[in-house]
Amino acid sequence: MEVAANRLLDAKQAVLTRRSIRKFKQEPVPQGTLEEILSLALKAPSAWNSQPWRFVVVRDPSLKMKLRAAANDQSQVTSAPVVIVLYSDMKDALERAGEVMHPGIPEAERPARLESIRASFASKTNAEREAWGMGQSYIALGFLMLLARSYGYDTVPMLGFNAAKVKELLGLPERVAIPALLPLGLRDEEGRPHHRHNLEQVVRWM
Numbered sequence: 049m050e051v052a053a054n055r056l057l058d059a060k061q062a063v064l065t066r067r068s069i070r071k072f073k074q075e076p077v078p079q080g081t082l083e084e085i086l087s088l089a090l091k092a093p094s095a096w097n098s099q100p101w102r103f104v105v106v107r108d109p110s111l112k113m114k115l116r117a118a119a120n121d122q123s124q125v126t127s128a129p130v131v132i133v134l135y136s137d138m139k140d141a142l143e144r145a146g147e148v149m150h151p152g153i154p155e156a157e158r159p160a161r162l163e164s165i166r167a168s169f170a171s172k173t174n175a176e177r178e179a180w181g182m183g184q185s186y187i188a189l190g191f192l193m194l195l196a197r198s199y200g201y202d203t204v205p206m207l208g209f210n211a212a213k214v215k216e217l218l219g220l221p222e223r224v225a226i227p228a229l230l231p232l233g234l235r236d237e238e239g240r241p242h243h244r245h246n247l248e249q250v251v252r253w254m
């Protein structure tokens with residue numbers, strides 16, 4: 049489904065028409081559109097409002113070739129005009145926790161609140177912290193995929209990559225975690241129809 053520039057798909061239409069797309073048209077995505085999609089994805093919720101998600105937006109063809117090699121040679125990485133590398137950086141998130149405390153929290157309560165956020169991670173290893181950060185970042189990933197679709201774009205979330213190689217290519221510190229690569233562009237294939245468990249198989253009502 050093509051989406052006119054001035055008409056966004058609503059949430060239901062975005063969910064129903066999103067599919068993993070692995071073959072994209074060779075058309076660039078306007079910078080303004082990417083900025084809008086990313087800005088809206090930042091509205092995703094996170095525990096403690098910690099927002100550990102970070103993004104690298106890759107458009108450079110030679111870098112995409114190298115990313116593809118680090119992603120089991122999956123062709124969607126070079127087919128898409130844009131690959132968003134989503135990573136979680138808990139060190140940065142904890143250091144900057146004060147910046148994103150809700151404005152409604154009284155000044156007097158802020159130091160203790162900040163302390164309790166940091167204390168809850170103090171005994172965790174870096175790997176445990178990043179596993180937690182990955183969980184939060186997947187919420188932003190869901191937002192990103194549906195926002196892209198709402199704007200008429202398509203994506204495919206990817207876990208099939210070598211994280212150490214991707215970090216090296218992008219100059220990311222070893223401590224961060226990478227929940228997903230997300231090729232993004234206009235679809236040049238239909239993708240597979242949804243094939244899902246039904247409600248009875250996955251929901252219990254009590």
Ligand SMILES: Cc1cc2nc3c(=O)[nH]c(=O)nc-3n(C[C@H](O)[C@H](O)[C@H](O)COP(=O)(O)O)c2cc1C
Pocket residue numbers: 066067068069070122204205206207208209228239240242
């Ligand atoms: C976290 C995650 C990782 C995935 N990794 C890959 C991947 O590396 N390569 C790929 O082609 N598809 C990947 N997929 C896409 C799934 O195969 C796809 O979402 C699923 O089959 C459902 O199809 P649909 O997205 O078209 O509805 C991944 C999906 C998720 C959510």
